[in-house]
Amino acid sequence: MNGIKIVVLAKQVPDTRNVGPDAMKADGTVNRSVLPAIFNPEDLNALEQALRIKECYEGVTVTLLTMGPVRAAEIIREGLYRGADDGVLLTDRAFAGSDTLATSYALALAVRRLAPDLVLGGRQAIDGDTAQVGPQVAEKLGWPQVTYAEAMQFEGEKLIIRRRLERGVETIAARLPLVVTVNGTAPACRYRNARLVMKYKYARTDTELQAESSDYIAASRPFIRITEWGVDAIGADPEHLGLSGSPTKVKEIENVILQAKESKHLTSSNADIESLVRELLENHTIG
Amino acid sequence: MANFYTDNKDLRFHLTHPVMEKIVRLKEMDYRDREQFDYAPHDFEDAMDNFDRVLEIIGAICAEVIGPNAEDVDHEGPTVSDGHVTYARGTRENHEALTRAGVIGMNFPRKYDGLNFPMVPYVMAAELVSRADAGFANIWGLQDCGETILEFATDEIRQQFLPRFNKGATAAMDLTEPDAGSDLQAVQLKAHFDESRGTWMLNGVKRFITNGDAEIALVLARSEEGTTDGRGLSLFVYDRNDGGVIVRRIENKMGIKGSPTCELVFRNAPVKLVGERRMGLIKYVMSLMNGARLGVGAQSVGIAQAAYEEARKYASERKQFGKTIDQFPAVFEMLTLMRIRIEAMRTLLYETARFVDTYKAWSFIAAERPLTKEEREDLKNNTRLADIYTPMVKLISSEWCNRIAYDAVQIHGGAGFIKDFPVERLYRDARITSIYEGTSQLQVVAAVRGVTTGGYLAQIREYEKNEIRPELDHLRKELITLTGDFEKRVAQVTSAGNNELTDFHARRLVEMAANIIMGYLLLHDAQRDAVYTASAELFISHAVSENLVRSEYIGAFEEKTLGLYKVS
Numbered sequence: 001m002n003g004i005k006i007v008v009l010a011k012q013v014p015d016t017r018n019v020g021p022d023a024m025k026a027d028g029t030v031n032r033s034v035l036p037a038i039f040n041p042e043d044l045n046a047l048e049q050a051l052r053i054k055e056c057y058e059g060v061t062v063t064l065l066t067m068g069p070v071r072a073a074e075i076i077r078e079g080l081y082r083g084a085d086d087g088v089l090l091t092d093r094a095f096a097g098s099d100t101l102a103t104s105y106a107l108a109l110a111v112r113r114l115a116p117d118l119v120l121g122g123r124q125a126i127d128g129d130t131a132q133v134g135p136q137v138a139e140k141l142g143w144p145q146v147t148y149a150e151a152m153q154f155e156g157e158k159l160i161i162r163r164r165l166e167r168g169v170e171t172i173a174a175r176l177p178l179v180v181t182v183n184g185t186a187p188a189c190r191y192r193n194a195r196l197v198m199k200y201k202y203a204r205t206d207t208e209l210q211a212e213s214s215d216y217i218a219a220s221r222p223f224i225r226i227t228e229w230g231v232d233a234i235g236a237d238p239e240h241l242g243l244s245g246s247p248t249k250v251k252e253i254e255n256v257i258l259q260a261k262e263s264k265h266l267t268s269s270n271a272d273i274e275s276l277v278r279e280l281l282e283n284h285t286i287g
Numbered sequence: 288m289a290n291f292y293t294d295n296k297d298l299r300f301h302l303t304h305p306v307m308e309k310i311v312r313l314k315e316m317d318y319r320d321r322e323q324f325d326y327a328p329h330d331f332e333d334a335m336d337n338f339d340r341v342l343e344i345i346g347a348i349c350a351e352v353i354g355p356n357a358e359d360v361d362h363e364g365p366t367v368s369d370g371h372v373t374y375a376r377g378t379r380e381n382h383e384a385l386t387r388a389g390v391i392g393m394n395f396p397r398k399y400d401g402l403n404f405p406m407v408p409y410v411m412a413a414e415l416v417s418r419a420d421a422g423f424a425n426i427w428g429l430q431d432c433g434e435t436i437l438e439f440a441t442d443e444i445r446q447q448f449l450p451r452f453n454k455g456a457t458a459a460m461d462l463t464e465p466d467a468g469s470d471l472q473a474v475q476l477k478a479h480f481d482e483s484r485g486t487w488m489l490n491g492v493k494r495f496i497t498n499g500d501a502e503i504a505l506v507l508a509r510s511e512e513g514t515t516d517g518r519g520l521s522l523f524v525y526d527r528n529d530g531g532v533i534v535r536r537i538e539n540k541m542g543i544k545g546s547p548t549c550e551l552v553f554r555n556a557p558v559k560l561v562g563e564r565r566m567g568l569i570k571y572v573m574s575l576m577n578g579a580r581l582g583v584g585a586q587s588v589g590i591a592q593a594a595y596e597e598a599r600k601y602a603s604e605r606k607q608f609g610k611t612i613d614q615f616p617a618v619f620e621m622l623t624l625m626r627i628r629i630e631a632m633r634t635l636l637y638e639t640a641r642f643v644d645t646y647k648a649w650s651f652i653a654a655e656r657p658l659t660k661e662e663r664e665d666l667k668n669n670t671r672l673a674d675i676y677t678p679m680v681k682l683i684s685s686e687w688c689n690r691i692a693y694d695a696v697q698i699h700g701g702a703g704f705i706k707d708f709p710v711e712r713l714y715r716d717a718r719i720t721s722i723y724e725g726t727s728q729l730q731v732v733a734a735v736r737g738v739t740t741g742g743y744l745a746q747i748r749e750y751e752k753n754e755i756r757p758e759l760d761h762l763r764k765e766l767i768t769l770t771g772d773f774e775k776r777v778a779q780v781t782s783a784g785n786n787e788l789t790d791f792h793a794r795r796l797v798e799m800a801a802n803i804i805m806g807y808l809l810l811h812d813a814q815r816d817a818v819y820t821a822s823a824e825l826f827i828s829h830a831v832s833e834n835l836v837r838s839e840y841i842g843a844f845e846e847k848t849l850g851l852y853k854v855s
Contacts, residue, residue: 191348194341194389194402198326201340221325 001154003059004176006050007114009107009121009134010043010064010079012072016126017041024255037071039078042122044189046182049152050120051083051190056153061085065110067095067103073205076226080200081192088114089205092230094238099246100128104136106241109234111141118159119179123148131181138179145179146172150186200224291354291415292346295592297630298411300816301637302338307407310641311335313648314405316655324397338408344388345412353381353419360420360545361712370533372500372547374426381423382455385416391430392452395437399449406640406647410585414636417589421716422545424586425497431578432458432505436524438650439562439571444524448503459501460575461493461525461551468495469729471507471568472517476553478508487523487560489531489553497723499549500534502527505575506558507567522567523558531556542715577677579724581643584636584680587688587720588629594688594695594713595625601708602698618698623825625691630822632684634808635801639676645669672746675737682730683801685720692717728794735793738777743800744770750807755814762813762827766806769834773799776841788846795837802830 014035016023025031047064054060064079064087066072076087090110098106111119119138124131131147138145151162158173164183174180202221204212205228231238239245266272281287292298311334312318318334320327328334356377363375374382385391393409395401417424433452436445452458467473476491489508493499504525511519525532531554538548562571599622602613612618649658649666658666692714696703703710721727737743747770755763776799780792806827812819 191384191388192340192344193387194344195326196389197340197344198328198337198402201336224325 001053001060001117001157001159001176002057004053004057004118005114005116006053006060006062006118006120007111007116008043008047008050008062008064008079008084009119009137010047010066010075011040011122011125011127012037012066012068012075013040013125013127014038037074039075040122040125040127042124042126042182042184044122045184045186046120046122046180047079047082047084048187048189049149049180049182050118053118053152053154054083063087063114063116065107065114066090067098067106067110070205070207070211073203073208073226077200077203078192080203081197082190083193083196086227088227088229090229090234091205091207092241094231094236094241097243097246098241099248100130100132100136101247102241102245104133104140105245106234106236107133108137108140109236110229111137113229113234117176117178119143119177121179121181123181123183134179134181141177141179143177143179144174145181146174147181148183149180150183152180288347289350289354290343290346291349291418292342292411294346294350296818297633298342298414299339300812301633302342302408302411303335304407304637304641305815306641306645307331307335307405310405310407310644310648313652314403314644316652320397320403327397327403338404341390341393341402341404342408342411342415345385345390345415348381348384348388349415349419352384353416353423356381357420357423357545358709358712360422364544365537365547367534367537367547367549370535372534372537372549374547375545378423378426378545381420382426382457385427386455389453391427391455392433392449393430395433395449395452399437399445400453401433401449405644406581407637407644410581410636410640413582413585414589414592414633417586418593419589420545421586421590421713421720422543424582424589425543425546426457428582428586429458429460429498429501431582432460432503432575434578435505435522435571435575436561438574439522440524440559444559444561448524448526451503456503457498457501459496459498459504460579461496461499461504461506462572463495464492465494469726471572472515472520474507474509474520474568476506476508478510478521478523478558479512481557484557486557489523489525489556489558491553492535493549493551493553495538496549496551497546499537499547499551500527504532505561505571506553507572508558510560510564510567517568518565520567520572521564522561522571524561525556525558529557540719542712542718576724577643577673580677580681580730581636581639583720583724584632584639584677584684587681587684587717588632588636590713590717590720591625591629591632591684591688591691594692594710594717595622595629597708597710597713598622598625598695598698601702601710605700612698621694621698624829625694627822627826627829628687628691630812630819631805631809631826632680632687634812635676635805636680636684638804638808639673639680642669642673642676646673671742675734675742678725678730678733679737679797679801679804681725682721682727682734682797683805686727688720689717731794731797732790734797735789738793738796738800739781739789743804744774744777747800747803747807750804750811753807753811753814755810759810759813759820759823762806762810762823765827765831766803766810769799769803769806769830772834772838773803776838780841783846785846788849791849791852792841792844795841799834799837802834806830 014032015038022034050062054062062084064076064084066075067090073089121134135145146161148163149161150164152159160173163170164185203224203226205226308331311331321329360375360377365372365374392401393404397403413428416427430452433449436448478487478489481488506523506525507520509519510521533552535550535552602618603611605612646666646669695710696714699710780789809823809826813823
């Protein structure tokens with residue numbers, strides 16, 4: 001499929017995979033300052049799929065789209081280091097506090113403005129684990145969606161997609177335009193490319209440039225800019241954004257502390273093993 | 288995320304050596320590429336940041352892809368069918384990851400799609416890849432062949448071959464033959480110029496060729512009919528796309544099993560001449576070998592680091608007599624000596640890489656404009672130092688790498704003798720380092736020139752002048768004493784006027800010089816960062832006793848005793 005335009009949805013998330021004791025604040029919210037901000041892992045799987053399509057066909061472009069504070073521009077740079085053509089950062093105070101509904105509203109408007117043929121994203125983000133944003137974007141665009149993808153390739157006009165489901169694998173064919181969410185079982189994203197890193201380490205949004213006041217970068221590398229879009233750029237209604245646009249309300253947060261009494265120490269003796277097997281049979285964990 | 292670059296503080300320390308400012312400025316010719324290439328650095332800090340970021344990519348690939356693949360590659364190995372080699376699955380994966388990361392052709396100028404990196408970060412990358420998988424390091428490291436094409440071939444040949452490295456082309460240096468191993472003057476592979484086709488053609492057999500089925504090969508062949516020595520040999524470049532070479536078989540080796548060692552048959556293989564006829568061995572292969580020797584130095588440091596990591600981990604987990612074995616003096620002494628020797632080898636490796644960088648950068652500048660007197664002097668001095676340091680690095684690091692791998696197996700006890708632990712592979716992989724690209728015995732032959740001409744001594748005297756903090760001065764005094772002793776023994780041996788006696792003591796003298804040089808380098812490291820103080824202390828105290836053994840032996844040696852050693 002020569003010349004298609006792909007948008008990859010990506011999110012900057014706190015790295016919740018290696019949490020220490022101070023990962024949560026006393027009030028039960030995530031302590032973002034101690035968790036490194038990373039490229040959401042399954043979004044990297046999605047980016048890899050996009051880059052593979054780009055490698056196979058002429059004139060394919062890959063644009064990263066992310067929503068977040070200015071520092072989320074790092075996600076765009078990470079994408080550029082790996083072979084994406086450009087990126088758009090949706091950033092505006094009005095976006096703050098958005099739940100999945102408000103987020104997908106903003107993303108869908110941005111996607112409309114970018115007018116791609118194919119939208120790829122990770123199945124879910126490791127901070128919220130909702131898996132809602134991809135499908136919601138598809139609904140808002142009125143496009144078909146395919147979830148849990150782990151491999152895809154074009155056959156003529158059709159995109160043949162392998163889905164990883166709980167009890168097996170399903171292969172389906174779909175036509176563009178299309179939204180696909182990609183599983184962590186898909187091939188890992190490639191590493192950064194040396195030359196692209198050396199080139200795009202200077203990629204900045206306008207806000208970042210003003211903060212750094214680096215004359216050199218502004219003067220000598222004008223071709224390296226990350227597009228920043230606010231509410232106006234995508235024609236969003238502020239009512240549908242942020243807290244006002246987010247019906248999700250956190251009622252209560254409970255700290256679950258796993259007590260030592262919930263674990264049992266067993267030896268490798270026959271008696272211990274037998275009692276464990278019996279217990280598991282009785283509570284129907286097995287059998 | 289595991290990363291072999293960021294988990295080893297020594298590398299950033301050596302990368303940020305003060306001499307780098309000059310090396311990078313010369314290599315980048317005052318950063319002129321920045322106008323033309325969007326990835327070229329605009330100043331020193333920018334360039335250093337680039338090296339750091341690129342090494343971080345390589346460090347990640349080594350820790351996450353190449354290292355984890357090493358065991359499977361060791362078991363599976365490459366295979367041959369229809370005269371061509373297929374790499375093990377892991378080898379292909381490693382190669383693809385590094386190609387996609389764009390780190391093949393690291394040293395080449397940007398106009399040939401290279402990164403224009405100096406040797407120092409390139410040698411670091413070689414060390415990292417070797418730590419992950421020494422066998423694979425050969426396949427990756429043969430991008431060195433591009434350096435020889437760059438330095439000696441015509442621009443047409445450079446254009447044809449160099450940009451292909453960045454796209455993943457592999458290379459080989461086809462030198463050895465069944466009857467020409469250490470003695471390359473005996474090479475027989477026949478080159479003749481085919482007038483009808485207007486090209487050189489090769490016929491014959493090569494043996495023990497690492498990565499022999501590479502896309503691009505530099506081949507040493509006899510172009511001058513009727514000659515029998517090195518002056519009849521020329522260097523050629525072969526493109527696998529042209530055909531004419533098949534792999535007859537691959538060797539079943541003790542170690543570095545992922546790297547295919549090939550026997551090649553050339554049947555009318557069309558090739559292009561590199562540089563001038565008759566200069567193949569005398570000039571180009573010597574340059575090629577110097578690069579390869581530095582590469583084996585890096586490989587040895589990498590294997591040693593890997594073996595040390597395994598030993599340290601095992602010793603901290605294995606309990607005997609109620610405590611972990613790293614709490615016993617017999618074991619912690621071994622571990623600490625392993626670490627200190629690695630630090631010493633590494634500081635010698637990067638000192639050498641800086642000499643190579645400096646002379647190479649001047650040579651490239653000299654191709655564009657005449658050098659001033661001071662510049663010519665600097666070129667000459669660094670060339671001389673690179674020439675005597677390269678065999679020293681190769682000798683010391685390969686021998687110590689073997690010793691460290693041996694001790695790492697020892698620390699594992701019986702478990703180290705079982706194939707379940709990586710240290711068993713490291714022990715086998717280490718063994719080749721003191722053999723190929725010139726055996727240790729041949730490195731001594733090259734290095735002893737630094738002893739007899741006073742090259743090492745002159746440089747040691749330079750080191751002596753460096754500023755040292757008062758609390759480190761006692762170490763310098765020790766080294767000055769060792770230097771006086773070394774000078775005395777050199778005079779004693781050379782004054783006898785018996786070449787055989789000099790050859791007999793050569794290794795001892797080279798090792799004495801090496802201990803003093805590494806002692807100074809560690810002392811300077813401690814001067815720059817106090818974290819190296821203990822290493823300098825321990826290394827120098829060992830150097831004192833190591834040199835004493837050699838010195839006493841030479842001192843008590845009578846010329847006539849030499850006869851008792853002769854084998855009839």
